[in-house]
Amino acid sequence: MIVVMDEGATEAQIQAVIDRMVEMDFNVHRSTGMVHTVLGGVGPEEEIDPTAFEVLDGVKECHRIMSAYKLANRHFRPAGTIVKVGNVEIGGPRVVIMAGPCSVESRDQILLSAEQVARAGATVIRAGAFKPRSSPYSFQGLGEKGLQMMREAADTHGLLVVSEVMDSSQIPLMLQYVDILQVGARNMQNFNLVRELGKIRKPVLLKRGIAATIDELLLSAEYILSGGNYDVILCERGIRTFETSTRNTMDISAIPTVKKLSHLPILGDPSHGTGRRDRVLPMARAAVAAGADGLLVEVHPDPDRALSDGAQSLRPEQFAELMDQLRIIAPAVGRTI
Amino acid sequence: MIVVMDEGATEAQIQAVIDRMVEMDFNVHRSTGMVHTVLGGVGPEEEIDPTAFEVLDGVKECHRIMSAYKLANRHFRPAGTIVKVGNVEIGGPRVVIMAGPCSVESRDQILLSAEQVARAGATVIRAGAFKPRSSPYSFQGLGEKGLQMMREAADTHGLLVVSEVMDSSQIPLMLQYVDILQVGARNMQNFNLVRELGKIRKPVLLKRGIAATIDELLLSAEYILSGGNYDVILCERGIRTFETSTRNTMDISAIPTVKKLSHLPILGDPSHGTGRRDRVLPMARAAVAAGADGLLVEVHPDPDRALSDGAQSLRPEQFAELMDQLRIIAPAVGRTI
Amino acid sequence: MIVVMDEGATEAQIQAVIDRMVEMDFNVHRSTGMVHTVLGGVGPEEEIDPTAFEVLDGVKECHRIMSAYKLANRHFRPAGTIVKVGNVEIGGPRVVIMAGPCSVESRDQILLSAEQVARAGATVIRAGAFKPRSSPYSFQGLGEKGLQMMREAADTHGLLVVSEVMDSSQIPLMLQYVDILQVGARNMQNFNLVRELGKIRKPVLLKRGIAATIDELLLSAEYILSGGNYDVILCERGIRTFETSTRNTMDISAIPTVKKLSHLPILGDPSHGTGRRDRVLPMARAAVAAGADGLLVEVHPDPDRALSDGAQSLRPEQFAELMDQLRIIAPAVGRTI
């Protein structure tokens, strides 16, 4: 930790800060500059809030040196993590495509979806059985029945299943049906949930919250990792900004940033990232070109009649077109599809 | 619902949109302009996503006319809601002050806190027993023991208790000890939690998420109201913006905006809103001057040694000074403290 | 400057950074920690971009210690600056109210405006003669004729004049008519303009850009101060955030933040800060309660027929009501109106 004292900080103020650091078990190195005195502290940094020093009299600013996350840090596994599920490897040389409708709506719909996305080249089917909806009056999902239908559809077409878990009480049920448990953006900082997911031994797909910094995303991953579950997959799905022409602003730069800071694989979700079907292809291509380990894409057999998120779901033929484009792009980043 | 067709939209495109609206049970009124054709629709608006129309060919934009929330709408109770808890009225002529430490740390600490805030004029004590923390390595709260201590401290000093519930499984426990259940900013869109809180009959204090629009805040309130629990209190506690000199940007304008759109009372939380003790007094005064129905303020007997959020906790004497300032300001908005 | 090396940075990487620092004329102090090596540098900090070090191999992060602004820094004048114009003091015990229409529209309109705002207690009239408009098809102002009318109206009613200068070529003209030259939010980083304003000897009112941090606002002030013009008045007028219920989010916390970092006076502009007449009163009260040195408020004799910004202009009777409320609030912060 580094504390920079104000220009004109008094000796008494400096000493008070040193005393406080010592009391908190920091070893202190004082460097008295012409303008600013700087105090370096070695100690229990992960427990302190830099602002707690910044509000002390005579302090200009305080910086934490150690990353707040350890197990999610690139240094923990410099070679990078490959999450293996069945015969799919996420984080390896192949870009993994997870596709499917927003919600499971019926047996026929999910069976047809599975067939369509499998044929185009997806290896994982995505769909929701429990839906977090902004309004209490919107369709809330089919629940366990939906999970059963999705499992059947996936097995029929040789796919894996990823689906969202909304509450820690749903974990046992989810474990019966899905291969990857997804944590939605709104639950990224539901700490009860992520702590519980640290105790299971199935991969977790953790989506970035719409107002979460990358550091906060990695801290939420740390909750899961510190429980002993090392199979965490991250996902960029758009952040909230002032721009309103798309629902969210998909932060493509998060992909190389996560690659630098962490060993965990990262996907892009151009469907939620844009909220509009006509922006999904460009942003899906951009995510792969930027180095994403995979994509999460909404595809629906008949998007205009989808019970949720139809506006951002691709038609099956658009998805097939996208896959063709991605096959051209992947070699530019040393990958295959 | 209003759908504006593009300049140059073809008759076939216009007809396809009309067909889609009819299929969704809308009555359609077509107005063919020189440049833009406009389609007005009366029907099940709350179930549609305007973007679903915006991605149709030839559509320029689509606007929902009805508010997505009904029970939270000002029109539902034009006179405004007063939430009564014990002999405290939130939303009435008196500005209600809820104060106390971030976390319950010990019996002595919370007893002393209660004494200090009661003496200065607070009527509700606030403190956390379950703490949502960004890092898994931070202090996570005392749990039920903390709730017991807080109840005792409140009763000793004639205060009510507000404390955060983090998960629906904690509701029965909370109901034994607290008078108002608080939903934290990170859980504003934990829809399982807010739905369950609609089933209880104790007031809920719902904090705005750091990336939530006011419409989304009111939709989350709608989850609670639609369950039959009408005692909802809102709270502005800072949104995330590009500015980094404070932890969040406290959106004071949310106070008059909520007053216009909704009948529910709204508090300001200058502690989380700024993250720094030295900004709390100005922002607390600003919130009351802007018409807030009350404040949620962190006060700690010894903030430098607080186990959480010490940086944003007032010292007891600062809190007393604040109360004196608020007594001057309140009459400017026709209130008392 | 402080450079924190990555966990696992090699000796060669550390040495390369030290060599680079020495080449840039920094004295370097090396502190070799268990995890992170930290390099402290004393030298020409104002000329370096911390990112230039952050992209070097093995570097985790780099912090500048010295503030980038010097003359705008609180330490330059700890007692605070009072800008004197005629018999008005901005930054002194009296809260200064500058009010008037968005644009000068006619001689009658500005004479009536001056009379109305003077009667209610304003001491400075504000209005635009050159208008920056997002659309080339909107009213662009009356130019010099407008300045003449405003001067006459001000003199008739004993007011000072503040008006916006949009381009450095307009400065000589403005100097003939106005007492305070205003730099609009869109021009805050028009460095040619602010540099030229450093050469004049009339006060400059510098508005914060809608995406400018407070550090950037103070750096733009530094351009003016470093030219020798010390009479700079800052103004918070709303920043751009994700919230759309108001045009901008007025960042009231900028007021105490500027007070801490700088000696320059700061005003609040609730008209641009909200964009809606019905939010102006609450936000004007909030700004004064938070410690603003004054307000800039749009008032129009007939806002519904204003040629620009009518939506955010107060009616004269609303302005008088506001002044009465502010007279109650000001004593809470030790001020008068």
Add this chain to the structure above:
Amino acid sequence: MIVVMDEGATEAQIQAVIDRMVEMDFNVHRSTGMVHTVLGGVGPEEEIDPTAFEVLDGVKECHRIMSAYKLANRHFRPAGTIVKVGNVEIGGPRVVIMAGPCSVESRDQILLSAEQVARAGATVIRAGAFKPRSSPYSFQGLGEKGLQMMREAADTHGLLVVSEVMDSSQIPLMLQYVDILQVGARNMQNFNLVRELGKIRKPVLLKRGIAATIDELLLSAEYILSGGNYDVILCERGIRTFETSTRNTMDISAIPTVKKLSHLPILGDPSHGTGRRDRVLPMARAAVAAGADGLLVEVHPDPDRALSDGAQSLRPEQFAELMDQLRIIAPAVGRTI
């Protein structure tokens, strides 16, 4: 224009709005709904501010139907604009690469830069002679001498020249030396400047401001187009968000959005978009994959010793590597490099 009246709006309120619309020369169509009365208006929409209606009593919201920009609208030239400069076509099948150092620093530096970027495949050299810098103490550029050097370097290596104009007074000088005049992000809403650029007959490269919506970008383009200069090239270069791990958040989705709304070509600037050399390659690839008509990239012979923006400048060998990657990606979007 569409005005939606509040639930419970009185007849008198509705009539007052109609009267106001009529007074403003709108033809009004009234549609009286069960809940909301809706007023459609055909008239001088470009001159009205929807908020002016939203603050009237009984009004819920007001939407403008017509786009505020006309000449920049896709409908004005559905086939898209190709800007031709020398033998370079921007907006055509070839992705155009503009590269070079942030600033001209010396004759040798710019000659070497031109040689390096030309060899790798760029067709336009970019560099600044007048530099907008946040701090008055930073390097401000070589001025006319820099322009001369750049012209010579470009001519020697068969390149075109793009460089930034900071003020309308610099236009005549720029016209002597450059092929494309660039408007920087900070000047996007310097309306004096863009209006003057409408009068010249050389292409203008208009960069999006860091807090500008796409609508505002197109409105600034409209200033230039409405002056009769149709050769406008847009550029996405990062917007300001809450995320701090990159200087800006490059909004890749702006590329397909601009393509849909406007006929003007759009470039991506991954150097300013990220502020960090190690993010430039991924984001440059992403921009081309998303459909950008070209790139603006900073390349410096020795970035560690650059006088400005070294942190975001590529080394020449990195630029050559990027060009190789782009040659793989371009066919995925039907383009060549």
